[in-house]
Amino acid sequence: MKIVNIHHPIDDDFRNDAKVVLAMGYFDGIHLGHQEVINRAKEIANQKHLPLAVLTYDHKPAVVYKQLSPHERRNIIMNDEKMKFMESMGVDKVFLVNYSFNFQNQTPQEFVDNYLIKFNVDTVVAGSDHTYGAKDATMDLLPKYAKNRFDVVSVDLKKFKYEKVSSTRIRRNLDDGHIKTVNELMGRPFHTVGTVVHGLARGRKLGYPTANIEHDELQWLPAIGIYVVNVHIGNDIYHGMASIGRNVTFGNSNPITVEINLLDFDNNIYGEVVGIDWLYRIRGEVKFEGVDKLIEQLKDDEDFTRMFFKNN
Numbered sequence: 001m002k003i004v005n006i007h008h009p010i011d012d013d014f015r016n017d018a019k020v021v022l023a024m025g026y027f028d029g030i031h032l033g034h035q036e037v038i039n040r041a042k043e044i045a046n047q048k049h050l051p052l053a054v055l056t057y058d059h060k061p062a063v064v065y066k067q068l069s070p071h072e073r074r075n076i077i078m079n080d081e082k083m084k085f086m087e088s089m090g091v092d093k094v095f096l097v098n099y100s101f102n103f104q105n106q107t108p109q110e111f112v113d114n115y116l117i118k119f120n121v122d123t124v125v126a127g128s129d130h131t132y133g134a135k136d137a138t139m140d141l142l143p144k145y146a147k148n149r150f151d152v153v154s155v156d157l158k159k160f161k162y163e164k165v166s167s168t169r170i171r172r173n174l175d176d177g178h179i180k181t182v183n184e185l186m187g188r189p190f191h192t193v194g195t196v197v198h199g200l201a202r203g204r205k206l207g208y209p210t211a212n213i214e215h216d217e218l219q220w221l222p223a224i225g226i227y228v229v230n231v232h233i234g235n236d237i238y239h240g241m242a243s244i245g246r247n248v249t250f251g252n253s254n255p256i257t258v259e260i261n262l263l264d265f266d267n268n269i270y271g272e273v274v275g276i277d278w279l280y281r282i283r284g285e286v287k288f289e290g291v292d293k294l295i296e297q298l299k300d301d302e303d304f305t306r307m308f309f310k311n312n
């Protein structure tokens with residue numbers, strides 16, 4: 001899969017050689033709704049024997065039109081993972097546009113003429129609520145700007161349990177700790193990537209060493225609590241139990257950390273970049289009266305985690 005980075009204004013002589021079927025969207029999460037759009041584009045590309053391309057953006061469009069809090073700026077999926085997933089879906093080329101004020105400020109006709117035409121689109125596919133630049137630039141109006149130069153396919157919004165599948169709904173469920181619903185909306189386990197760093201070396205003494213995972217500050221994480229996880233290290237997958245929390249048993253003002261005890265594992269993994277599949281939320285974080293009570297609870301969490309993997 002080829003990634004073409006584009007900064008507005010796009011070069012006058014930019015021209016994609018081959019005709020393409022193009023799916024467009026920011027696709028935060030590549031959830032079931034996004035997958036439907038990309039898969040529809042893939043089907044059309046296969047029928048027409050054309051490559052599949054995606055137009056997406058380097059950050060949230062909202063960055064341009066309002067001040068976002070650090071919390072709001074975070075993503076369900078980071079760009080590297082988004083690219084990997086798109087490649088696995090059969091995308092041949094990604095046009096990755098820097099979403100800036102001047103890009104957004106184009107008229108819809110300018111967007112079509114400057115971008116879609118230069119991408120050499122045969123067909124453009126997007127969700128029916130997609131807008132390109134201006135808010136009133138809706139999919140209904142795209143054929144008008146296309147002027148018969150390409151086909152437009154608007155994909156109906158995917159629903160799950162009577163409500164639209166959306167990135168907003170996934171963020172809300174992450175914040176509420178409803179990881180099962182998140183995973184249903186994603187069509188796969190919620191996944192994050194981070195580096196194993198040093199903690200306070202307390203885990204070992206508890207009998208439960210924990211790999212402390214440092215995440216990109218722009219990665220949206222599940223709510224504080226204790227989770228069953230799979231951890232990808234290189235090509236191997238390990239079962240584990242994770243804590244997202246402030247280690248409240250050891251003080252009230254600790255920063256939020258992500259710590260994972262891997263079952264049946266004994267190796268030094270500092271510096272490894274690991275992938276985490278968040279599978280199930282066991283409970284919230286508890287402030288215990290003493291270390292012994294915490295250790296008892298960790299034993300229960302371990303039993304639960306082993307049972308989970310036995311049954312799933």
Ligand SMILES: Cc1cc2nc3c(=O)[nH]c(=O)nc-3n(C[C@H](O)[C@H](O)[C@H](O)COP(=O)(O)O)c2cc1C
Binds near residue numbers: 285
């Ligand atoms: C499965 C699991 C559950 C945990 N539950 C709690 C908890 O309920 N309350 C708490 O204060 N700390 C909890 N912890 C965090 C431990 O306090 C933490 O792992 C320990 O302090 C080690 O910290 P360190 O990695 O900085 O050495 C949990 C950790 C794990 C792995």
Ligand SMILES: Nc1ncnc2c1ncn2[C@@H]1O[C@H](COP(=O)(O)OP(=O)(O)O)[C@@H](O)[C@H]1O
Binds near residue numbers: 201202205
């Ligand atoms: N079963 C295990 N689960 C997680 N980490 C383990 C395990 N066995 C060994 N380790 C290693 O021990 C480290 C965690 O030990 P810990 O005492 O919690 O120290 P710290 O909190 O300072 O990282 C991990 O980063 C990893 O390198």
